[in-house]
Amino acid sequence: MATPDHCLYCFEVLTAHLEKRQPLGLEKVQELWTSYPKGLELQNTEEEEEEDVDLQITGSHPPKTNPRPDPNSTTNSARHPILQRITRSASGTSTPSSSSSERTSASNSTSTTTPSSSTTSFTPIGISPTPRQTTQLSPPRNLREWSTPLFVTWNTLSSSSQPHQQSPSLRGCIGTFSSEPLLTSLPEYAIISALHDSRFDPITLRELPTLEVAVTLLTDFEECAHPLDWEIGVHGIRISFYHKNKRFGACYLPDVAVEQEWGKEETVVSAMRKAGWGGKREKWREVSQLSVVRYQGRKESVSWKEYNEWRTWVEKQGKNVETRN
Numbered sequence: 001m002a003t004p005d006h007c008l009y010c011f012e013v014l015t016a017h018l019e020k021r022q023p024l025g026l027e028k029v030q031e032l033w034t035s036y037p038k039g040l041e042l043q044n045t046e047e048e049e050e051e052d053v054d055l056q057i058t059g060s061h062p063p064k065t066n067p068r069p070d071p072n073s074t075t076n077s078a079r080h081p082i083l084q085r086i087t088r089s090a091s092g093t094s095t096p097s098s099s100s101s102e103r104t105s106a107s108n109s110t111s112t113t114t115p116s117s118s119t120t121s122f123t124p125i126g127i128s129p130t131p132r133q134t135t136q137l138s139p140p141r142n143l144r145e146w147s148t149p150l151f152v153t154w155n156t157l158s159s160s161s162q163p164h165q166q167s168p169s170l171r172g173c174i175g176t177f178s179s180e181p182l183l184t185s186l187p188e189y190a191i192i193s194a195l196h197d198s199r200f201d202p203i204t205l206r207e208l209p210t211l212e213v214a215v216t217l218l219t220d221f222e223e224c225a226h227p228l229d230w231e232i233g234v235h236g237i238r239i240s241f242y243h244k245n246k247r248f249g250a251c252y253l254p255d256v257a258v259e260q261e262w263g264k265e266e267t268v269v270s271a272m273r274k275a276g277w278g279g280k281r282e283k284w285r286e287v288s289q290l291s292v293v294r295y296q297g298r299k300e301s302v303s304w305k306e307y308n309e310w311r312t313w314v315e316k317q318g319k320n321v322e323t324r325n
Contacts, residue, residue: 001298002150002215004306005033010104010152010190010213011307017191020206024314026183032314114305146182151253154203155272156210157303168212172197175239175291177218177251186215206310210309214301216253221295227285228264230294238295239271242288244281250275254297268292 009029016023126237152175155168174193176185190213195202203211224230230237238251250271257267270282277287 002217002300004300005030006186006215006217006304006311007022007213007300007302008033008307009186010215011208011302011304012311013187013214014191014203015193015205015307016202017195018208023187026186028089035312036310036313071188119125144181144183147179148182148185149175149179150182150185150189151214151216151218151297153214153216153301154184154194155212155214155301156207157212170200171203171207171211172200175216175218177221209304212301212303214299216297216299218295218297221293224292224294227268227290227292230264230292232262232264232267234296236297237267237271238293239268239275239290241275241277241290243274243277248277248287249276250270252296253299255299272314 005026009026012023073138082206125292151173153173154171156171157168160324165218172193174189174197176189224237227239234254236252236254236256238249240249242248252267252271256262257264260270262266264268265284268279269281272284272287277284279287
């Protein structure tokens with residue numbers, strides 16, 4: 001499944017490209033992410049620093065801690081976005097995936113684009129939605145041996161001060177159904193989706209503070225026995241068909257039907273519309289050679305604020321961080 005370090009790396013690659021510098025390599029980002037204080041550790045460090053400053057100024061003893069902190073307090077560790085993410089990963093849940101429409105051509109390209117959902121989710125500690133049935137595949141120990149299909153999505157966040165209340169709007173998304181080496185495909189699609197999605201102007205350096213990035217790794221591809229041979233909330237679909245001697249294709253990521261409250265037939269017809277089919281809805285089965293491939297996918301996302309906090313921490317370490325993998 002996708003993890004926060006994949007998203008941090010996408011921000012690192014795009015930021016470095018726009019700033020005309022060398023990015024940290026994925027392996028170095030993962031190493032630093034492992035050492036990065038997350039959740040409670042980060043909060044405790046900040047509180048200790050505040051207490052030290054307090055003692056220096058007032059000369060008083062540190063205040064007694066409340067053994068039963070207010071669960072609604074804004075300093076509650078459950079609200080820390082990094083800790084929320086670790087909790088979601090451990091419980092088998094993830095943020096919703098966005099919808100997808102394949103860029104089709106006679107050459108049957110594997111590069112695809114996707115529109116985004118208008119909703120996001122927040123999972124406090126102790127409140128875990130029912131885990132999806134996505135197969136959990138352990139990544140190979142050697143990162144250089146890891147190949148996978150993936151999507152990279154850039155969203156613009158609203159101006160809400162609460163990260164979990166910020167509704168994303170699509171800013172760019174392109175991916176591939178081909179299993180390609182993660183070391184090369186992740187930075188490639190981070191740049192392509194940010195700068196070369198034909199539906200949008202290229203992302204600029206000034207925009208970065210308003211963005212979040214999401215990475216979805218795709219697994220478990222299976223040919224459907226019929227167009228409705230898949231489960232809502234479990235599978236994404238990739239369709240292809242012919243109409244008037246022209247080939248069409250499109251895809252939706254796994255959470256789209258749930259977010260839009262669609263049934264299976266409605267989802268298939270919507271995907272056909274995304275592909276460019278303009279026939280009557282009741283005649284969708286009359287197209288030629290309609291095939292559906294089902295697949296699963298897990299998405300992770302990181303906001304610019306989270307990336308910037310991590311990058312600031314990296315720079316404060318005074319470590320000799322390599323720019324190459």
